[in-house]
Amino acid sequence: MIDLLRRIGLWGRGMVVAIPYLWLLLFFLVPFLIVFGISLSEAMLAQPPYAPLIDWLVDEDAGTTKLQILLNLSNYLRLGGDDLYILAYLNSVKIALVTTVCCLLLGYPMAYAIARAEPSKRGPLMMLVILPFWTSFLIRIYAWIGILKANGVVDNLLQWTGLTTEPFELLYSDWAVYIGMTYCYLPFMVLPLYATLEKLDPTLLEAAADLGCRPWKAFLTVTLPLSLPGIIAGSLLVFIPSVGEFVTPELLGGPDTLMIGRVLWNEFFANRDWPVASAVAIALLLFLVVPIMVFQHVQGRQTEAGR
Amino acid sequence: MAVQPIRKPTRLEPWQDPGQKPYVRIEKVTKTFGDFVAVDEVSLSIYRGEFFALLGGSGSGKTTLLRMLAGFETPTEGKIFIDGVDMAGIPPYERPVNMMFQSYALFPHMSVEQNVAFGLKQDGVAKAEIKERVGAILDLVQLGQFGKRKPHQLSGGQRQRVALARSLVKRPKLLLLDEPLGALDKRLRERTQFELVNIQEKLGVTFIVVTHDQEEAMTMSSRIAVMNHGVIAQTGTPTEIYEYPQSRFVAEFIGSVNMFEGRVVEDQADHVLIRSEDAGCDLYINHAVAVPAGATVGVAVRPEKIALSKEPPVNAAANAAANADGRNVTSGIVREIAYLGDVSIYLVELKTGKTVRVTAPNVVRRTEMPITWDDEVYLSWRPFAGVVLTQ
Ligand SMILES: Nc1ncnc2c1ncn2[C@@H]1O[C@H](COP(=O)(O)OP(=O)(O)OP(=O)(O)O)[C@@H](O)[C@H]1O
Numbered sequence A: 001m002i003d004l005l006r007r008i009g010l011w012g013r014g015m016v017v018a019i020p021y022l023w024l025l026l027f028f029l030v031p032f033l034i035v036f037g038i039s040l041s042e043a044m045l046a047q048p049p050y051a052p053l054i055d056w057l058v059d060e061d062a063g064t065t066k067l068q069i070l071l072n073l074s075n076y077l078r079l080g081g082d083d084l085y086i087l088a089y090l091n092s093v094k095i096a097l098v099t100t101v102c103c104l105l106l107g108y109p110m111a112y113a114i115a116r117a118e119p120s121k122r123g124p125l126m127m128l129v130i131l132p133f134w135t136s137f138l139i140r141i142y143a144w145i146g147i148l149k150a151n152g153v154v155d156n157l158l159q160w161t162g163l164t165t166e167p168f169e170l171l172y173s174d175w176a177v178y179i180g181m182t183y184c185y186l187p188f189m190v191l192p193l194y195a196t197l198e199k200l201d202p203t204l205l206e207a208a209a210d211l212g213c214r215p216w217k218a219f220l221t222v223t224l225p226l227s228l229p230g231i232i233a234g235s236l237l238v239f240i241p242s243v244g245e246f247v248t249p250e251l252l253g254g255p256d257t258l259m260i261g262r263v264l265w266n267e268f269f270a271n272r273d274w275p276v277a278s279a280v281a282i283a284l285l286l287f288l289v290v291p292i293m294v295f296q297h298v299q300g301r302q303t304e305a306g307r
Numbered sequence B: 001m002a003v004q005p006i007r008k009p010t011r012l013e014p015w016q017d018p019g020q021k022p023y024v025r026i027e028k029v030t031k032t033f034g035d036f037v038a039v040d041e042v043s044l045s046i047y048r049g050e051f052f053a054l055l056g057g058s059g060s061g062k063t064t065l066l067r068m069l070a071g072f073e074t075p076t077e078g079k080i081f082i083d084g085v086d087m088a089g090i091p092p093y094e095r096p097v098n099m100m101f102q103s104y105a106l107f108p109h110m111s112v113e114q115n116v117a118f119g120l121k122q123d124g125v126a127k128a129e130i131k132e133r134v135g136a137i138l139d140l141v142q143l144g145q146f147g148k149r150k151p152h153q154l155s156g157g158q159r160q161r162v163a164l165a166r167s168l169v170k171r172p173k174l175l176l177l178d179e180p181l182g183a184l185d186k187r188l189r190e191r192t193q194f195e196l197v198n199i200q201e202k203l204g205v206t207f208i209v210v211t212h213d214q215e216e217a218m219t220m221s222s223r224i225a226v227m228n229h230g231v232i233a234q235t236g237t238p239t240e241i242y243e244y245p246q247s248r249f250v251a252e253f254i255g256s257v258n259m260f261e262g263r264v265v266e267d268q269a270d271h272v273l274i275r276s277e278d279a280g281c282d283l284y285i286n287h288a289v290a291v292p293a294g295a296t297v298g299v300a301v302r303p304e305k306i307a308l309s310k311e312p313p314v315n316a317a318a319n320a321a322a323n324a325d326g327r328n329v330t331s332g333i334v335r336e337i338a339y340l341g342d343v344s345i346y347l348v349e350l351k352t353g354k355t356v357r358v359t360a361p362n363v364v365r366r367t368e369m370p371i372t373w374d375d376e377v378y379l380s381w382r383p384f385a386g387v388v389l390t391q
């Protein structure tokens, strides 16, 4: 056995390299192909609720057996033809973009402050950023419901200060979704940003100041360009999962908060239309592959350009 | 040490002219990091157009002193004046100072040209002029064809020259250079030394240069301050520092030196006589010292000022007083000879057990040299050779 593996180069170093590929094959490519297959089939009332792609047609009279492959592209055509899906995609992108920008605007100063803190304080501060992960995601979202609902914490505070007189509800709106998602994904922004900012050599800023550069300009000409890899990494880490987000918009969003994750859920569980749901998922995936490729391209260029 | 100053003997020595105002005045500046005193009550006056060298061992506080001048550190105590203006509270970007960092601190995302142009851009210099000045300075440091490269594509010495160019291009009134030539090979270093001195004389810039390299300090600077553990051990011209060190530290830090201990037995206006067990003879020195008779002092004699001979030295008329009664003459056995090409170093073990270092030019070829291992030799030196260390 080992001999055989050796002969095909799958031993020793080959093994080590093969493991991630096996992992990808098993847990990404195979499910992807299954979902892709379902997306090309036809919905029907059965168990499972779709027609098989490949069928053996046995004709006993003629005594022949035929292999039948049915590819149904109508699921994809439906995606393009129905406003609902296009709107859901666009809205998902919008919400993901707003979330990413909010995370960046909040996360950059946080990461900067932590990176500039005394070395002994950096660890504990980063710990605080990651700490929310230790409690269940759902519990944290429910906590936000308590904060944002009518007569919740925010509402009461606003009424108490006299800024508003009537009870008003942030919950079940796009705003609540932005708040909830920014909250959830903030650590994913802070971590890579912190990693790049912490590596930044402070004497570079001293050199800039020495050459007559004011602090804000030094930030724009030195700190910002040098932290670009962190900004890109953090933004993608926030953006990609945000597009397909389901739980937060479901719990905090209003009925008109249309996101692709919710559409997917509805197709799968409410309509039991697996083929369409699969087509939605495949389209979403293709849609995410593009940013990843852009990211890797930029990253590759960055590493090439040195540091 | 066969070192010749690059510059002509300075005609005017501003530090000796009481009417001159120093360009940089450092007044009792102390800097502590926690409990650690990095710079300890340093006072210095540096004049316009000087090439001032800070010399000292690793960790002696040279960089810290420069950083305070540039404005990156605030003195714990004391004041710094540049051109008569108190620098307290003035941020680095408003000081008339440029610094070349020991770590170069080049911007990794900018090309060599952009790095050098950075400072000029901050001043709003016109594009055409920036281009011209950057080109000129890059040619000066011989990096003309590397302008488009990024710092990580350069060698260590090339990076150092970019850092140098970046600090020179703004033509500041005061230039602080932290080990500017450390990474350059000997020939390039010598060339750049000449260039620096040229630039300094042409532009009238005041230079403060940190260096480990005593030879560099000797050749380039108008004055040297020797630092030791945050304290200035001595300030003076290269000649003063070399010929008249005040302390053992300075004497040993610059060049090599033979140290003798002895007791002052005669202290006249024109000479001192010191009885030394170490040397095995009386030491006659033709300058007066301000120490009471009977005090124990150290005497430093440079290796190149000692003459070696196999016969007892004949008293030349000029040395008669000095060498009478065997003053400044002792003898020993050659234990070690190091042939360095132009000079040889002899280690001679005196009868007293002390080993003395002597350097002598190789006038004849090695094979014809009269003195070899285990020869008994006489060592003698002239009355001006010894220096009494007062500290
Ligand atoms: N930020 C700091 N915090 C604590 N100690 C420091 C700091 N900066 C410098 N020191 C200490 O101050 C002392 C002087 O440092 P400095 O960098 O001035 O030395 P230096 O003379 O430039 O040495 P070298 O020739 O090795 O560059 C050193 O012992 C150093 O450890």
Ligand SMILES: [Mg+2]
Pocket (backbone or CB within 6 Å): B062, B063, B064, B102, B178
């Ligand atoms: Mg230093």
